[in-house]
Amino acid sequence: MLAGARWEEVPEIMAKLDNESVLTALKTVMDPDLHRDLVSLNMIEDLSVVDDRVTFTLVLTTAACPLKDQIEGDARSAVMKVPGVREVTIRTISRMRKPKDPTADRKALPGVASVIAIGSGKGGVGKSTVAANLAVALAATGARVGLLDGDIYGPNLPRMLGVRRQPSTRDGKVLPLEAWGLKFMSMGLLVDEGEAVVWRGPMLHGAIKSFLHDVEWGDLDYLLVDLPPGTGDVQLSLIQQTWVVGAVVVTTPSTVAIEDAVKAVAMFAKLHVPVLGVIENMSYFECPSCRTRHEIFNSASAEERALAMGLPFLGAIPIHPDVREGGDSGKPVVLEKPGSPYARALVEIAGQLARRVSIQAHAAPVPSAV
Ligand SMILES: Nc1ncnc2c1ncn2[C@@H]1O[C@H](COP(=O)(O)OP(=O)(O)O)[C@@H](O)[C@H]1O
Ligand SMILES: [Mg+2]
Structure with missing residues (x-):
């Protein structure tokens, strides 16, 4: 009172x-x-x-x-x-929270709030397709997004984004290309189409370093890195070169792809990179005439495996010719076929990913005040 x-x-x-x-x-x-x-x-x-x-x-x-x-x-x-x-x-x-690198010995990208690795154990599971569409979907929300093609030997992103130009330079820095509301960089922009990059491991390391630190990324909320398949040099270089807030593992529901995805998860764990979640691509096919769902791979479930490993499952994307066509023609399907089940699945997964990044950023160690 x-x-x-x-x-x-x-x-x-x-x-x-x-x-x-x-x-x-x-x-x-x-x-x-x-x-x-x-x-x-x-x-x-x-x-x-x-x-x-x-x-x-x-x-x-x-x-x-x-x-x-x-x-x-x-x-x-x-x-x-x-x-x-x-x-x-x-x-x-x-306003994205930029967590501190817990080891503080990797060179930070000054304007980039979070670097996210998109990996898989196996090639051909749709990692680049998913990375490109997630990046475009995130950018469509107003987030500032960069996409780095970490596949030095098989850079597919220029085709998938429909842009292939020599990037220009300013003050000794390479300017990333802009497409679909995002910035991107790829080895495919630096070599002629159809030309093969034949490099040894140490050269890959240099390329990744350059792509991270010699490119003028500016201020970004998310820098997605589309990794080559496997658990090799590029993956290691990326993680040694900058702090990766987390990784996403893409797989199909086939037994062999899931087995390889489990290896990718183990690699990230070894490198102390948290796995933000697992995505199942080419999950099922819905027949347009009879509307029946066909389980093409009809074997394993990435969701069950993810949950068994204690990892978040970010979602499943159906297999559909439009998704491939979007990649081949350089028009990402999230923008070309909005409202389709596959575009909706990708947009939903982009939102789930953004949630996991925010949770991860807040869970990251806060630097000591002393
Ligand atoms: N959900 C999907 N539906 C149909 N085709 C797809 C789907 N996801 C990927 N593809 C196609 O599969 C092929 C391999 O995809 P890609 O993204 O290059 O895989 P990765 O990067 O894992 O090697 C490409 O031709 C791509 O267009
Ligand atoms: Mg690829």
Whole structure:
């Protein structure tokens, strides 16, 4: 009971609307992934209360956050419940948290918040196709995205993105090409089409180093690196050259592909790169005339294996000629056939990936203050 206040005045005093009462309400709203409230996550900025109108900025961890509407809605309804509030205006922005490299001995990419490796054990499982479409889908949300073709011997991304030009340079740095709202770089831009790159391991190391540090990536929320299949030199170089926030493993549901995916997971574990999740590509075929689902590989389930290994399953993409056609013609299917089951699956997976990156970034060790 407030000193000196009469009983009949209490409701009025309680109804006094100020920043404090709004923040108290916002402290009850949790980020569903990070399991902490919006205030302690520093997600509320520029709060102002004028008469019965509340305005604030909601700072999300990523523009690609699929929970954006839910968090915004929860924040709005919590504030609307504060006595005296008539109007709530929320400006939603995003700012990625850039976690510190726990070992701090790898050269950071100054403007890049998170480097994500896309790997697989086996070739031909659709890793490049998935990487290109995920990058495009993330960029379509407004996130700043780069895509690095780490497949030095078999660079497919210029074809899949439909862009093949010699990149230019500025102040000794190579400028990445821009396509579909993202920046990208590939060995395929530096050699003539059809020419083979015949290099030994140490040269690969130099190429990866150059692609990371001599390319003007600028400010990026995500840099996706499409790795060659296997567990070899490029994978090692990438991880030695910069800090990778996490890896995604792509597989098909065939037994051999899953066996190789398990090896890729083991490699990332050995290199202390967290696996953000597993994607099953060419999961099934839905016959356009009879609508029956055909399990082409009809064998294993990547989802079961992922869950058995304690890894998140990010989603399944059906096999469909449009997906291949999108890659061959340089028009990523997420933009060319939006609303199709395969485009929807890819967009959904991009959102799941963004969630896992945010969770990983918040779980990363915070540098000691001393
Ligand atoms: N979901 C899919 N449906 C149909 N074709 C696909 C699908 N995913 C990939 N492909 C095709 O399979 C082939 C191999 O894919 P690619 O992305 O090059 O694999 P990787 O990078 O793992 O070697 C390409 O021709 C590609 O267009
Ligand atoms: Mg590839």
